[in-house]
């Protein structure tokens with residue numbers, strides 16, 4: 001089982017988010033999952049330039065690692081998104097990645113994949129950031145298995161660490177179980193169906209300009 005973890009901290013795995021992600025990955029490893037971690041900062045994720053090439057051709061022409069990360073995402077069984085809270089949202093690196101996923105979102109191309117979400121903050125607001133990440137994951141077509149977030153209590157340390165790390169490891173195990181058992185999350189169906197109709201509508205009225213996405217939905221049905 002292939003699990004791809006994308007971390008949006010400029011500190012990569014060396015920071016607080018990396019520390020919490022380590023515990024989630026311990027849970028994945030306990031279930032026999034094969035993990036690959038990608039630091040979006042190290043990948044030099046550039047901001048979208050709105051060239052629309054993804055909609056027209058399915059390929060982003062910007063010269064960084066986005067296309068290879070996209071292939072890894074399409075090839076994995078499940079993925080993890082991990083970001084610190086930066087001013088009530090994700091980091092610029094993670095947001096740049098989300099923007100670059102615009103073509104994937106229009107196609108809900110990660111339909112059938114599972115995700116788990118990880119966040120840390122200086123002093124709170126964790127649920128707000130996790131809800132945003134879950135929303136984006138849903139627009140990608142993925143099913144959110146769960147999330148874990150916490151304020152820090154120092155460098156790479158958190159309040160109630162034993163309890164937090166226990167939940168983080170459990171989340172990693174639950175992610176693998178969801179893949180293995182093809183778990184369903186009916187409470188996420190209404191959003192996914194509505195978003196699917198919305199994307200098919202957008203691609204429908206732009207079909208002359210966005211042939212890749214037009215063909216994608218024609219083939220997917």
Ligand SMILES: Cc1cc2nc3c(=O)[nH]c(=O)nc-3n(C[C@H](O)[C@H](O)[C@H](O)COP(=O)(O)O)c2cc1C
Nearest residue numbers: 009015016017084085086087088120121122123124
């Ligand atoms: C630019 C910047 C913005 C931040 N904004 C917030 C914020 O709005 N709320 C908060 O609680 N913490 C905020 N923080 C603190 C980080 O979320 C926190 O230290 C986090 O654990 C850092 O994770 P990392 O070590 O993985 O990078 C901010 C930190 C930076 C550098």
